[in-house]
Amino acid sequence: MDKDVILTARGITMTFPGVKALQNVDLTLRKGEIHALMGENGAGKSTLIKCLTGINDFEAGEIRMDGIDGPVKNHSTRDAQNVGISTVYQEVNLCPNLSVAENLFIGREPLTALKTIDRASYNKRSQIIMDDLGIEVDVTQNLENYSLAIQQMVAIARAVDMDCKVLILDEPTSSLDDEEVEKLFKLMRDLKAKGVSILFVTHFLEQVYAVCDRITVLRNGTFVGEYPIAELPRVKLVAAMMGKDLDALEAIEKENADFDKAEVVIDAQGISHTGTVKPFDLKIHKGEVVGVGGLLGSGRSELARSIYGADRASTGTLKVKGEEVKIAQPIDAMNRGMGMLPDDRKAEGIIGDLSIRENIILAMQAKRGALKPIPMKEQEAIADKFIDLLSIKCPSREAKINQLSGGNQQKVILARWLATDADFLILDEPTRGIDVGTKSEIQKLIIDLAKQGKSIMFISSEISEMLRTCNRMVIMRDGEKVNELSGDLTQEGVMNAIAGGEK
Ligand SMILES: Nc1ncnc2c1ncn2[C@@H]1O[C@H](COP(=O)(O)OP(=O)(O)OP(=O)(O)O)[C@@H](O)[C@H]1O
């Protein structure tokens, strides 16, 4: 093995029933580099990672780690950790109600001479580890007191302290805001300087160019190539991932009508939710896409939930098409022609044991009522339509949703809400975890829906996609509306408004 190389995977092949997830895939990680693993939803990124970390049992190929004579075969994450490979997944697998220090040392607590857990020692060691990595926390505090970004960093710190040589991050940034992403990047760069190699998966292309040295691209379970970052500019990267050029981004053309004259579909007055949303007025017209911008925790999702009845609004009135309505729970909202794709799909969306078809028709069925089952033929037609429309990569519509890649699961949940044919749709981070190609398809779809007369409230952490799709934007800070922008929306204008715009 080349002395600069820490890990090689050669010819990795892995099949799930009906799906060749990986065919003859190679990966080469160099010492102290940040390496992006890129590909569309379902390309095989997570599957490859699980082969490296002993979760997946691959059929062919071999993995070699620096300093080990011969191929290694990991049979568990513990095996992988023992050879120096650690992974931090998007959902942090730590215990929120334990302290930071306890989380760092779970399962490997230092003991006193009397064989009891040596709290003083691990608190002290934990503080040194965190200070060393430049993470500002009090290690005796419960993990849940810290932001998701800090929690992720604690997970990384734990991996690093277990002497990891290869750190794998599978979409760690998808629910972080810009500032938190910067913190994570700083940590990644520091680790790189210490010689740790990082394999990084993300669907945010600009992040790849911000921190990575090299890129490996997968497509449909096959290896497309490995490139130094300078040799693969954005357009070429996208072309390598998709197997064709992406020209869709330019094609988006939003409606620029004067919405003030259009029918008011949603008229919320003084809607609040104690502790998260201060009294808020919001009007949304027919055919209008209204973006809600703001940092994480600014109350965007909570506002959406209060309008939709997922959380009960503490004050305020809501008129739908001029008629005052009482919305105590989501089904009331659905019956008024509303639909909401929630932010937290793990908790509120995906039902793993059901098929793709069943997951898609769920909200439609709830709206019709259990006594009026949707005929099977119709269910199948609806499922097929959305599988096609959102290019959901799956072996069949009857496959269980938990057999799909992360991004394809997201698409199924989006399909569920599109299928209800709601007049007013709240979309909370609809493109999170979704690859660039499909992302622009979804943005086009949002504009198309608006052109058909639907009204949409669109929440996204990516300002650029809101600029592309929204006719108007409201900006929130600390649970309050601080600004409203219409006309020519610009990145700078929106960022200024989010950062410190005046009321
Ligand atoms: N447990 C499973 N059972 C059956 N098929 C699976 C399973 N896990 C993954 N697959 C299939 O393997 C393929 C690769 O999936 P993988 O999760 O590796 O994609 P990915 O590149 O990580 O995509 P994403 O960007 O959406 O996370 C997909 O076609 C997926 O449906």
Ligand SMILES: [Mg+2]
């Ligand atoms: Mg994945």
